[in-house]
Amino acid sequence: MSFDGPHGDPGHVPVLALAHGAGVGMDSPFMAGMAERLAARGVRVARFEFGYMAARRRDGKKRPPPAQSTLLTEFRAVVDALGGPAGIFVGGKSMGGRMASLLAAEAAQTGDPVAGVVALGYPFHPPGKPDRLRTDHLQALATPMLVCQGERDPFGSAQEVPDYPLAPSVRIAWLPDGDHDLKPRKSSGHTAEANWTAAADALAAFVRGGG
Numbered sequence: 001m002s003f004d005g006p007h008g009d010p011g012h013v014p015v016l017a018l019a020h021g022a023g024v025g026m027d028s029p030f031m032a033g034m035a036e037r038l039a040a041r042g043v044r045v046a047r048f049e050f051g052y053m054a055a056r057r058r059d060g061k062k063r064p065p066p067a068q069s070t071l072l073t074e075f076r077a078v079v080d081a082l083g084g085p086a087g088i089f090v091g092g093k094s095m096g097g098r099m100a101s102l103l104a105a106e107a108a109q110t111g112d113p114v115a116g117v118v119a120l121g122y123p124f125h126p127p128g129k130p131d132r133l134r135t136d137h138l139q140a141l142a143t144p145m146l147v148c149q150g151e152r153d154p155f156g157s158a159q160e161v162p163d164y165p166l167a168p169s170v171r172i173a174w175l176p177d178g179d180h181d182l183k184p185r186k187s188s189g190h191t192a193e194a195n196w197t198a199a200a201d202a203l204a205a206f207v208r209g210g211g
Contacts, residue, residue: 001046001047001048001078001081002026002027002035002046002047002048003044003045003046003047004035004036004038004039004044004045004047005035005038005039005042005043005044005045006039006042006044007044013042013043013044014042014043014044014087014089014115014207014208014210015043015044015045015046015082015083015087015088015089016038016043016044016045016046016088016089016090016091016118016203016207017046017048017075017078017079017082017088017089017090017091017100018031018034018035018045018046018047018048018091018092018093018096018118019048019050019075019090019091019092019093019095019096019097019099019100020047020049020050020053020092020093020095020096021092021093021094021095021096021121022064022065022094022095025049025053025056025057026047026048026049026053027047030093030120030181030196031047031093033196034093034120034196034199034200034203035047037196037197037200037204038200038203038204038207040200041200041201041204041208042204042208043203043204043207043208046078046082048078050065050066050071050074050075051066051070051074052064052065052066065095068099068102071095071099072099072102072103072106075090075099075100075103076103079103079114084112085107085112085113085114085115086112086114086115087115088114088115089114089115089116089117089118089207090103090104090114090116090117090118091117091118091119091120091203092118092119092120093120093121094120094121094122094123094155094180095123097117097118097119097120097121097122097123097147098119098122098123098134100117100118100119101117101119101122101137101138101141101145102137104116104117104141104143104145105137105138105140105141105143107143108141108142108143113142113143114143115143115144115210116143116144116145116146116206116207116210117141117143117144117145117146118145118146118147118148118203118206118207119145119146119147119148119149120148120182120199120203121148121149121150121153121155121180121181121182122147122149122155122156123155123156124155124156124160124161124164125155125156125160126155127154127155128154130160133164135164135165135166138164138166138167138170139165139166139167140167141166141167141169141170142167142169143169144169144171144206145169145170145171146171146172146173146202146203146206147170147171147172147173148173148175148182148199148202148203149161149172149173149174149175149178150174150175150177150178150179150180150181150182150183150184150195151174151175151176151177151178152177152178152179153178153179153180154179154180155180158174171206173198173199173202175195175198175199176188176190176195177190178190178195182195182196182199183195
């Protein structure tokens with residue numbers, strides 16, 4: 001794990017376990033930049049890598065993500081290492097955010113819920129396949145969740161997502177003209193820096209506010 005942000009009592013300093021997306025590790029510019037921004041806003045961020053990505057780092061061989069059950073087992077181990085679900089926020093980029101939401105749904109059912117979930121570019125469906133929704137568990141999610149989503153994200157755009165049957169606990173913060181990395185087109189008049197800063201502001205307020 002790699003830590004960014006203030007030290008202190010977890011009861012006073014919010015902790016976010018942040019997972020990477022399917023194709024890049026925890027030190028990608030997006031992940032590192034977001035961790036830095038959140039740390040500057042008073043959130044302690046614990047970035048980590050799933051086993052398949054750690055193996056790729058060791059030998060350079062690309063691997064697809066393993067089964068969902070394996071990813072969730074690894075995510076649970078990270079949360080346990082941070083002191084257990086109580087008071088811990090979980091989240092991630094794309095696939096990492098989806099795994100975090102699945103973990104939160106599972107934890108709520110066992111009576112040991114996490115404090116909240118954050119997702120940066122949630123993969124509501126595969127690109128070009130809007131009929132293959134990944135939202136079943138989000139329809140009854142009791143744990144507070146904040147999704148920072150680009151308006152033109154091919155995994156779920158501002159035209160599509162409002163029609164999905166999401167639980168009231170799931171809130172969406174839209175980033176203007178953003179893609180899956182929250183980056184806008186130059187012609188839009190918006191900038192990636194502004195969108196990333198806005199996302200960090202929204203996430204930090206959500207986490208520091210207790211979800």
